[in-house]
Amino acid sequence: MTIITRRTALAGLSATATLPIIGAPAFGQTKTKTTVGALRFTSHAASFVAKERGYFDEAGLDVDFAFFQAAQPMAVAVASGDADFAVTAISGGLVSLAQKGATKVIAGALREEPGIDGQKILASDAAFQAGVKAPKDLSGKSWAITQAGSSFHYMGSKIAMAEGIEMEFRPLQKVGAIIGAMKSGQVDGWSIVPHIAKPLAGGGAVHIIGNVSDYLPDYQVTTVFTSKETAEQDEAKSRAFLSAFAKGAADFNAALVDKTAGDDAAEDMVKLVHKYVYTDRPYEKAKPSIVNGAMRISTDLNKASVKDQLNWFSSEGLVDGDTSMGVVVDERYL
């Protein structure tokens, strides 16, 4: 007898988060019904491509998207079984869920790569005017993070370590709040994906003072994860998802990252992504943001980077207990 279901408990956990908007389910196919959690970001494009180009159908999956406003509740939704697969950064929360036997990372997704435009290090205009021209100048300054143990925290911490400086980490919960705080000079430094960084810097409110890839080459930014049950007991489904996802990623990389597929393919890709991302903006305005946001998506997992991130959680005291690779990642899939 289960007195309280996981679902209700987790629903309570994510009570402050926005509820997912789950698309209407389809009926009557023999295909496996699958719910994929996604954020409306370009970094989630591999799933969108796989869906639009029928790669999921080919793999025997009938995919519905559940859209979320933030990565945190999405991880909870996977743990509770409300979504089957999702893509998110390796956060303290994800590690903690893995330790509790709820989730497993099964592949990589977004990653930094030398030569490809990646995440930017930003300084607020106020800090920039006060002399913060390079990451090392952030010594004694404040660094914006969403929450303790988030990827922003990790990046800031690694940059500070590399430069041998101390920074004050300011948890601001949401990217929107961070942007507001950066613009008004309430915080000094931050790192963010290029399609957000560039327009901000273009407006003069913030200044790009470095690249994350200079400090974290091959940084594994996001990973594909699923519930432990699915990873262990439904290997076929997981592999089917990954193969379709990889095809989508390959199309995306060819069109917008490596740009080997030609201008028409790039145009088609932007149009496809625009169905899901920046839907409230006209195509012409959405296009530069989508193009700017293109970073390599690859199911190959950079184990060294993941290991470094796990060690960091442990050494910062953010997560207690076992943070070894095997706890978080289901290595059979790599």
Added chain:
Amino acid sequence: MELHVEGLSHAYGPLTVLDDINLAIRPGQILCLVGPSGCGKSTLLRMIGGLEQPDGGQVLQLSPPPTESLNPLTFIFQDFALLPWRSVAGNVALALEHHDLSAGERDGIIADVLARTRLSDFADVLPRQLSGGMKQRVAIARALAVRPAVMLMDEPLSALDAQTRELLLDDLVGLWTRTPFTAVYVTHNLDEAVRLGHSIAILSRRPGRVREVLDLDMPLEGRSLSDPKLAKARDRLWESMREEAQTADRELADV
């Protein structure tokens, strides 16, 4: 102090409640205002005391109030209007606090009026601990404290049970006999009116008009309803009011 009500009229919207009221309030006497419910007698009293403004007519003060009077026109209310968060002495003090009195003078007045209303032992008691009759005696003490020129009593005994009413009636008679005061006493109770009134004005039902004024030339002390003369006066009043009361009773209380 003598007051004259002259041609006083008042309406609430389209509803005329008082129509051309003329009355003389004679010094040292108690004028009772009786009438069926809703005839506007409480409104009239509030106008006499300056708590409400009439549409027409006026209330004239015929002489300056005596200098020792702190609050010439002083009310006693049906619901006592005691502050529940103040003790008996504190409630009396409220009426004195904004006057230019030394603490000693004030305490002296409070002690005096509490003694006159036989409340000295209850000075520090809160209103909720008192019976209805005691509460009204506190209100009377408070009124006496400001040495009123005219007491305006708005059904002061209506909220009390019959026995308590009887006792308080005796108290009021006793107070007047010791020091005669001027008063307007509003009531719907004819027994009270004939016991306390030197003159009794009967108001008609809405719109309120003075139907007749009955003078009762008998000393207040020793008035008793078993006295045939008083009983007769009471019956006359009732005859005069009966029909009005019956009609008033059937009206929709839709004011």
Added chain:
Amino acid sequence: MSDSDFAKPVTYRGGGFKPVPVAWIGAAFLIALVIIAEIGTRTGIISALTLPRPSAVLETFAELYSSGLLWKHLFPSLSRLAVGAFLGAAVGIAVGVAIGLFSIARSALVPLVAAIFPIPKIALLPLFVIWFGIGEGSKYALIAFGTFTPTVVATYGAVDAVDRGLIRMAQSFNVPWWGIVRKIVLPGALPGILSGLRVSLAIAIILLVAAEMLGATYGIGAYILEAGSLYDLERLFAGVTILSLLGIVVSWAIGRLERRLLAWRG
């Protein structure tokens, strides 16, 4: 009428519909729940993901206390709560009394307050950060703002409910305007203001977590948020328990205040 063969007592049918609090049941129920949770989590019927083990929460709490971190978190929270709630309640009472007394204030402010009331104050947090800075200012402002509206509504309701008979009485004794406000309106409205304060302060505690969403490293709210983002259920529950205790303490304190200031109600 009497039929001696039939004599039997009249059946009692007047009971029920009168719940009375039984002193020990509340505590016993709570303890029973905790014991069920403990057994459930120990045996594995309730998974570690669903609910933390109560004993582990207690351990976390003990750790928090012995490491001195409890005070490090509690002190900033308490000072935010004190400053924010005091500002909100004080301005709220002043505005509420003004609405209760002046036609212009009433006409101008009642619609405004009605418009502000339903705004989730959390939604305004980014704006407050711009207005008041990311430091303590925005936290005070959020809590003050959240406490302000319910206090205003409770206060002007309480002022409206003051017995007009008492005011008329005071006028009949020529008590000056300010004296009427001070001696009649304010004490008469006090019960309503205090019960409004009970709600306002509970809201202040709720908003504490929201206030500490932005830029707070220490504070009970920040502690809970961090525990939530790390899915650390033990810390989450320890933090939530502290908030509950805070709520009980505040409610108890107002109860004391009521008994002191409103002794006249008996």
